[in-house]
Amino acid sequence: MRAAIQTMQLSKKYGEKTAVKDLSLTVERGEVFGFLGPNGAGKTTSVKMLLNLITPSAGEGFILGEPLTNPQVRQKVGFLPEHFRFHDWLKAEEFLKLHADLYHIPREVTHRRIPELLDRVGLSQHAQKKLRNFSKGMLQRIGLAQALLNEPALVILDEPTSGLDPVGRRMVRDIIAELRQQGTSVFLNSHLLSEVEITCDRVAFIKQGEVVHISSLQTMLEAELRAELRVRDVSAEVLQGLEHWGKNIHLDGERLTLDLRQEEDLAEINRYLVNHAVKVYSLHIKHISLEDLFIQIVGSEGEV
Amino acid sequence: MSIWTITQLTFREAARRKILLAALVLGALFLTVYALGFHLIMRNLEETFGYSNILELNQVRNFFLIAGLYVVNFLTSIMTVLTSVDTLSGEIHSGTIHTLVAKPLRRWEVILGKWLGFVGMITLYLLLMGGGVLLVVALRSGYIPPHPLRALSLMWLNCLILLSVSLAGGVNLSTLANGVLVFGLYGVAFLGGWIEQIGSMLPDAAASRAAVNIGIITSLLLPSEALWKRAAHEVESPLAAALGFTPFSARTYPSMAMIVYAGIYLLLVLWNAVRWFNRRDL
Numbered sequence: 323m324r325a326a327i328q329t330m331q332l333s334k335k336y337g338e339k340t341a342v343k344d345l346s347l348t349v350e351r352g353e354v355f356g357f358l359g360p361n362g363a364g365k366t367t368s369v370k371m372l373l374n375l376i377t378p379s380a381g382e383g384f385i386l387g388e389p390l391t392n393p394q395v396r397q398k399v400g401f402l403p404e405h406f407r408f409h410d411w412l413k414a415e416e417f418l419k420l421h422a423d424l425y426h427i428p429r430e431v432t433h434r435r436i437p438e439l440l441d442r443v444g445l446s447q448h449a450q451k452k453l454r455n456f457s458k459g460m461l462q463r464i465g466l467a468q469a470l471l472n473e474p475a476l477v478i479l480d481e482p483t484s485g486l487d488p489v490g491r492r493m494v495r496d497i498i499a500e501l502r503q504q505g506t507s508v509f510l511n512s513h514l515l516s517e518v519e520i521t522c523d524r525v526a527f528i529k530q531g532e533v534v535h536i537s538s539l540q541t542m543l544e545a546e547l548r549a550e551l552r553v554r555d556v557s558a559e560v561l562q563g564l565e566h567w568g569k570n571i572h573l574d575g576e577r578l579t580l581d582l583r584q585e586e587d588l589a590e591i592n593r594y595l596v597n598h599a600v601k602v603y604s605l606h607i608k609h610i611s612l613e614d615l616f617i618q619i620v621g622s623e624g625e626v
Numbered sequence: 627m628s629i630w631t632i633t634q635l636t637f638r639e640a641a642r643r644k645i646l647l648a649a650l651v652l653g654a655l656f657l658t659v660y661a662l663g664f665h666l667i668m669r670n671l672e673e674t675f676g677y678s679n680i681l682e683l684n685q686v687r688n689f690f691l692i693a694g695l696y697v698v699n700f701l702t703s704i705m706t707v708l709t710s711v712d713t714l715s716g717e718i719h720s721g722t723i724h725t726l727v728a729k730p731l732r733r734w735e736v737i738l739g740k741w742l743g744f745v746g747m748i749t750l751y752l753l754l755m756g757g758g759v760l761l762v763v764a765l766r767s768g769y770i771p772p773h774p775l776r777a778l779s780l781m782w783l784n785c786l787i788l789l790s791v792s793l794a795g796g797v798n799l800s801t802l803a804n805g806v807l808v809f810g811l812y813g814v815a816f817l818g819g820w821i822e823q824i825g826s827m828l829p830d831a832a833a834s835r836a837a838v839n840i841g842i843i844t845s846l847l848l849p850s851e852a853l854w855k856r857a858a859h860e861v862e863s864p865l866a867a868a869l870g871f872t873p874f875s876a877r878t879y880p881s882m883a884m885i886v887y888a889g890i891y892l893l894l895v896l897w898n899a900v901r902w903f904n905r906r907d908l
Contacts, residue, residue, distance in 0.1 A: 373728045376907040397730040407721040409635070411642045423631045424729040468725065 324387030326351050326476045326507035327372060331381035334367050334531075341367040343531045344381070349524075351475075354498060354508040356522035356539070358515065360620060364531040365511045366404050369480050372509070373401055386475055397425065400469035404480040404511075406461045410454040414445055414464050417453055418471060425472040432471075439467040444493065458485035466494065477501060480511045495521055519612040529620045539612075549588055551578040551605040553595065560598045567591055582607070628731035632739025633746070636713070640747055645709055649751055656701070657758040660694050665766055687769040688863040694759035695861065699781050699854050702752050703812065706785045707792050710744050711805045714796035714903070723908055734900040741793060741896065748785045756781060771861035780857035780885070784850045787892050788812065791848070794899035797906055811848040818844025819851030826878050838878060845880065849888040852880040 327349040334341045342364040349355040359365050370376040372383060374390050388395035408417060415436060422432040440446045443463040453461065462485045469477055483491045498521045501508055512518050518525060519539070526536040549568065554576055564571050567587040568580040582588065585607055595602050640646050671686060714737075717723040726736060756778045763769050771777075788808065795804040818841045825837015845852035859879035 370908070375724060375727060377905065393730050393732050395730075396728060399728070401725065401728040403721060403724040403728070405721045408725060409639070409722055411639060420631065420635060421725065421729065424628060424726065424731060426627060426730070465725075 323351055324384065325349060326353065327355075327383070327385055327509060329372070329381065329383035332368070332371055332378050332383050333380040334364075334371060334376060335379045340531050342371070342528075345371075345528075345533060346381075347526055347533065347536060349476075349507055349509055351507055352502065352505045354502050354510065354521055354523050356518035356525035357509065357511045357528065358513065358518060358525055358616060358620075359528035361513060363528045363620075365513075365528060366480055367531075368528070369404075369478055369509070369511055372478060373399070397472065398475040400472060400474035400477040402462075402465045402469045402477075402479045402482055404484075406465040406485070408453055408461065408465065408468075410456075411452060413450050413452050414440065414456075415449040417464060418467060421468045422471050427472060435471060439470055442470075442497070443467045459487055459490050462486055463490065463493070466497065470497075474506060476507045476509065478509045478511075481513070482510065483512070483514055483517055491517065515612045515616055525612075527616065527619045535619045547582045547585065548608045549580050549582050549591070549605065550608050551591075551595075552576050552603040553578050554601040554603070556595075556600050557598075560595070560600060563594065563598070564591065576603070628729070628735045629739040629742065632726075632736055633743040636740045636743025637746060640709060640743075646747065649705055649747075650754075653701075653751065653755050653758070656697070656755065657762065660697075660759060661762045661766070664690055664694075664762055668767055683767075684769065684863060685865065687763060687767050688771060688861075691759065691763045691769070691771055692858055692861060694763070695756060695777065695781070695857070696854070698752070698755040698759055699784065699857070702748065702755065702781065702785050703788055703850065705751060706744070706748055706788045707805070707808050707812070709747065710740075710789050710792045711796065711808065712801040713740055713744075714793060715799060715801045715804055716796075718796075718906070718908060719800065727908060733903050737793060737896075737900050737903050741789065744789050745786065748789065749782065752778065752782055752785060772863065773860040776860040777857040780853045780860065783885075783888055783892070784853040784857075787848070787853075787888060787895065788850060790892055790895040790899060794895050794902065797899060797902040812850055815844045815848040815851040818847075819855065822878060841878075845884060846887070849880075849884060849891055852884050853888055856880045856885060 325348045327347070329345050329347055332345040333343050345364075345368055347355075357365055357368065367376060371378050372385060372390060373396070374393070378390075383390045385395050386398055409420070412420065418436045418439065419432060422435065427435070437446070437449075440449055443466055445460060445463055445467070448456070448460065453464065456464065462482065466479075466482065469479070479494075483494050486494065495517065498508055498510070502523075508521075510518065510522060522539050524536065524538050527534050556573060556578065561571060561573060564580060567590060568582045571580040572578070588605060588607060592602060592605060667686070667690065671683060675682065714723075717726070723736075727733060760771075760774050763771075791811065792804060792808045795807045799807060821837050822841020825834055825840070828834040828837065841852075856879055
């Protein structure tokens, strides 16, 4: 089976300004992929290229094995746009019916599916309410329901939790988890790192239109299992012995740091150091959050 | 099938936003005023001149019929532009277009779907208003002009052209700029038409020819006024035309070639609307 998303050097230029440069990534089937970057980094432009809303200046891409320009492929794609602006004179149920029609979903399936989805996003009570009277969070929920109408193979969510309260965010997380269980691929555009940390298998960082880092979230965060110790009287010999447990060993005055393979080793290290007459004043694991990583990779300029 | 869904959406939006209702209420008001006016004038004429002077009476009926259709032509033109001017630019600006276009449909289906929706509304409106005027005159005075269906068809073609220009403009222009464009073109064509009309009466042959040329050029820019002149010509009684009896009747009327041109114009504009929308980054 072909990858859910595959892009090769996908680029978008507006005149002189480069919005996205040489975007090359592969999202496997069933994978939840996080696309991270500061505001204005080119996340939404990338998503729009995937959906053929924007024509790339260069490069090519495939969704579920088909070229981006093939409209039929979007039969299997669900999309929640960033600003979730919808035809607000429609009632919630009518809105879903309209989009079910655009997906060419048979009427009898639609009749079953709409109440299910309204219930799933917690809007059953509001089926007959016009979208005009919806709050931002409710619009996001109905938008999400819309993106799931066709039981998609790939769901593309552009900032899916930006308008939601904590309950809504939990709901989105749960839905993403369910989608993963069903083998649905999810492409999640976000700057809310905690969301991504909880839900994604792999992440890509984008900065000023360029992907600067792609890796599995697990290896990325585990790779950053760093021990920090305050010690005195460490010989070079003892220092070398630490290589048994970790790498990147640095001693800076009393501050000793090293990257561990597993947290359990910390106790062993403690015993080893004490046995070798090293004075250990403190030792702890410094957990690196995605946020630290984000700042580290993308930089802290915080360009907006 | 996506086309039909978009067509329904367009129709439903106009209904939901009470645009249809407003148009119908005002249309009914117009027809009422027209019927009342026509009745009062006819009664006065009949009382003054009796029924003996059929010839003169016929010219009066014809004059009022064309005057009525002139207003209908104007109203349908305005309605066409006002209802359609923001349908694309508005959806692009607000972003509602994103969820539509991200569906398994081709972009031309969006344009054509919308186009058909508006064509449906315009057709109903024109039939109601134009048919109303014809009916009022026929019922009150028994007068039926030479080619009413031809006239209505030409007025219809005019609306389709305005609709297509307004859709094509909406692809890349903001709603306001698009409105300025369409009404600007309409105004220029209108002015050119009148320059031609008045100029053709000038005694000086060179000046007269220049005025007619201005009319032709503006008609090429937007054939709306030319289509109206031809429509008026189709319902005008031959005698009134010969006498140059009314300000609405055309002393010079466009040839068949202009109608063919208008048809091609319509197709080209629509084709470009699709082409531009296909390329448009949304």
